[in-house]
Amino acid sequence: xxxxxxxxxxxxxxxxxxxxxxxxxxxxxxxxxxxxxxxxxxxxxxxxxxxxxxxxxxxxxxxxxxxxxxxxxxxxxxxxxxxxxxxxxxxxxxxxxxxxxxxxxxxxxxxxxxxxxxxxxxxxxxxxxxxxxxxxxxxxxxxxxxxxxxxxxxxxxxxxxxxxxxxxxxxxxxxxxxxxxxxxxxxxxxxxxxxxxxxxxxxxxxxxxxxxxxxxxxxxxxxxxxxxxxxxxxxxxxxxxxxxxxxxxxxxxxxxxxxxxxxxxxxxxxxxxxxxxxxxxxxxxxxxx
Amino acid sequence: xxxxxxxxxxxxxxxxxxxxxxxxxxxxxxxxxxxxxxxxxxxxxxxxxxxxxxxxxxxxxxxxxxxxxxxxxxxxxxxxxxxxxxxxxxxxxxxxxxxxxxxxxxxxxxxxxxxxxxxxxxxxxxxxxxxxxxxxxxxxxxxxxxxxxxxxxxxxxxxxxxxxxxxxxxxxxxxxxxxxxxxxxxxxxxxxxxxxxxxxxxxxxxxxxxxxxxxxxxxxxxxxxxxxxxxxxxxxxxxxxxxxxxxxxxxxxxxxxxxxxxxxxxxxxxxxxxxxxxxxxxxxxxxxxxxxxxxxxxxxxxxxxxxxxxx
Numbered sequence: 001x002x003x004x005x006x007x008x009x010x011x012x013x014x015x016x017x018x019x020x021x022x023x024x025x026x027x028x029x030x031x032x033x034x035x036x037x038x039x040x041x042x043x044x045x046x047x048x049x050x051x052x053x054x055x056x057x058x059x060x061x062x063x064x065x066x067x068x069x070x071x072x073x074x075x076x077x078x079x080x081x082x083x084x085x086x087x088x089x090x091x092x093x094x095x096x097x098x099x100x101x102x103x104x105x106x107x108x109x110x111x112x113x114x115x116x117x118x119x120x121x122x123x124x125x126x127x128x129x130x131x132x133x134x135x136x137x138x139x140x141x142x143x144x145x146x147x148x149x150x151x152x153x154x155x156x157x158x159x160x161x162x163x164x165x166x167x168x169x170x171x172x173x174x175x176x177x178x179x180x181x182x183x184x185x186x187x188x189x190x191x192x193x194x195x196x197x198x199x200x201x202x203x204x205x206x207x208x209x210x211x212x213x214x215x216x217x218x219x220x221x222x223x224x225x226x227x228x229x230x231x232x233x234x235x236x237x238x239x240x241x242x243x244x245x246x247x248x249x250x251x252x253x254x255x256x257x258x259x260x261x262x263x264x265x266x267x268x269x270x271x272x273x274x275x276x277x278x279x280x281x282x283x284x285x286x287x288x289x
Numbered sequence: 290x291x292x293x294x295x296x297x298x299x300x301x302x303x304x305x306x307x308x309x310x311x312x313x314x315x316x317x318x319x320x321x322x323x324x325x326x327x328x329x330x331x332x333x334x335x336x337x338x339x340x341x342x343x344x345x346x347x348x349x350x351x352x353x354x355x356x357x358x359x360x361x362x363x364x365x366x367x368x369x370x371x372x373x374x375x376x377x378x379x380x381x382x383x384x385x386x387x388x389x390x391x392x393x394x395x396x397x398x399x400x401x402x403x404x405x406x407x408x409x410x411x412x413x414x415x416x417x418x419x420x421x422x423x424x425x426x427x428x429x430x431x432x433x434x435x436x437x438x439x440x441x442x443x444x445x446x447x448x449x450x451x452x453x454x455x456x457x458x459x460x461x462x463x464x465x466x467x468x469x470x471x472x473x474x475x476x477x478x479x480x481x482x483x484x485x486x487x488x489x490x491x492x493x494x495x496x497x498x499x500x501x502x503x504x505x506x507x508x509x510x511x512x513x514x515x516x517x518x519x520x521x522x523x524x525x526x527x528x529x530x531x532x533x534x535x536x537x538x539x540x541x542x543x544x545x546x547x548x549x550x551x552x553x554x555x556x557x558x559x560x561x562x563x564x565x566x567x568x569x570x571x572x573x574x575x576x577x578x579x580x581x582x583x584x585x586x587x588x589x590x591x592x593x594x595x596x597x598x599x600x
Contacts, residue, residue, distance in 0.1 A: 120428075121552045130339045211428070
């Protein structure tokens with residue numbers, strides 16, 4: 001008859017202890033963030049109103065709303081997406097559908113890893129040197145957005161490549177057997193099956209682009225502008241830089257205002273990420289294969 | 290060999306048939322996708338060329354290895370004698386990143402082990418989503434938290450005059466790096482094949498024994514890679530460090546000293562310099578230094594992680 005020995009009991013106790021301990025660590029990691037979010041909501045919540053979102057800052061930015069910054073962030077994100085989404089999807093298609101398994105492909109992958117790891121301030125230096133000065137775009141939405149596009153390119157590439165590789169090989173083989181070219185197969189079979197996954201990546205990129213500050217500081221975002229941007233060659237305000245400005249650069253700032261800006265920014269970013277996660281879960285439930 | 294060359298010959302002889310519109314579209318698509326594929330390489334090289342190009346003047350004329358790396362006097366706007374020594378800035382970055390890693394490494398590895406090995410079903414899903422959302426909080430928001438929440442808290446708790454210091458920035462940076470490290474570490478643990486765990490469990494090992502004796506040794510390279518990527522993240526972080534360190538040039542002797550980081554120096558001073566001035570070029574030289582260090586960190590991390598995949 002089997003019965004647990006003293007050793008078994010001891011091992012079980014050790015296991016429970018570690019399980020409890022590690023679980024505690026996981027929770028500890030979350031607690032400060034929950035507290036911080038709560039403080040942001042309590043202190044920033046009252047600042048947020050229809051006027052706050054849709055009027056200009058007044059009184060040297062110590063009063064009024066954040067409309068130009070909000071609009072500027074949307075402009076920056078849109079232009080950055082136009083540049084990086086086609087490029088990123090192209091890169092992912094090449095890596096997933098065409099690239100042979102050789103040293104050159106390995107170098108491409110290393111370049112992507114490094115591009116994702118370059119500090120954002122170095123991207124800012126690059127944007128300044130390349131787009132603002134060398135290509136003579138000046139400090140403009142275009143220069144800032146292109147800088148952001150390169151910074152976030154790895155996000156699109158990685159997400160797209162993953163969703164392309166999730167499409168079963170048999171789908172492609174069936175298509176090739178019908179006499180379709182490689183491109184016809186990609187366009188008619190692979191991409192339609194991967195589109196939701198690609199969309200999750202794009203939404204993640206939106207969230208990342210909206211939150212970045214350092215890369216746009218010197219390439220196109222301004223502290224304060226009385227007018228809204230008229231073209232991509234104008235400067236613009238941006239929500240992330242606005243948070244930096246109102247919390248560090250402006251004296252006599254009423255306390256609620258930076259909290260309000262921070263809350264709007266964090267809501268924007270977390271909403272995008274939640275959307276992306278929800279889409280991914282929906283996709284997993286729907287998967288046909 | 291003969292059969293494949295015969296196939297190729299047949300394909301060649303049929304080529305004139307296949308060069309319709311679809312054939313050309315196919316080739317065009319292939320070229321375009323290839324251009325997309327190499328874009329990452331172009332950008333990495335482009336970044337290096339452009340920041341080196343802008344910093345070149347300083348590297349040739351004003352640069353002395355001894356002054357740049359061994360002097361702690363960063364006085365770019367001094368009226369008497371401008372000096373460009375980054376030692377104190379390196380010390381600032383290193384102290385903040387070091388403290389951040391002390392905070393982040395145990396918690397993120399602990400959380401990764403819990404999520405990968407103990408949690409299951411809904412709990413696991415919930416924790417993974419939370420970690421992902423934590424990683425998404427923008428760095429400027431973290432900086433604001435350091436400024437508005439941590440600063441008064443540190444002054445209150447430790448009775449120090451200034452709450453913007455190594456401690457503040459270290460904790461903020463630790464909280465920022467932890468979710469990224471957690472998810473990479475969790476991937477590394479998940480990459481350990483289940484048959485290792487099953488074999489150990491079949492021998493009568495408990496869950497914890499399996500983790501400690503089997504999973505952790507098998508995943509150690511991946512975990513090391515996760516830690517390195519976290520270090521790289523901390524090293525390159527800009528906005529949070531700019532806002533939470535206190536931004537005063539100092540070689541810290543305690544966690545309550547204010548410091549200034551390499552990245553923050555560029556962010557704070559670049560806007561005030563004239564394009565092409567020595568100061569401007571010196572800031573780009575710091576950029577080159579940052580680029581090279583993060584490049585080395587990323588390559589090392591990748592090399593370590595790949596090492597185990599092959600073995």
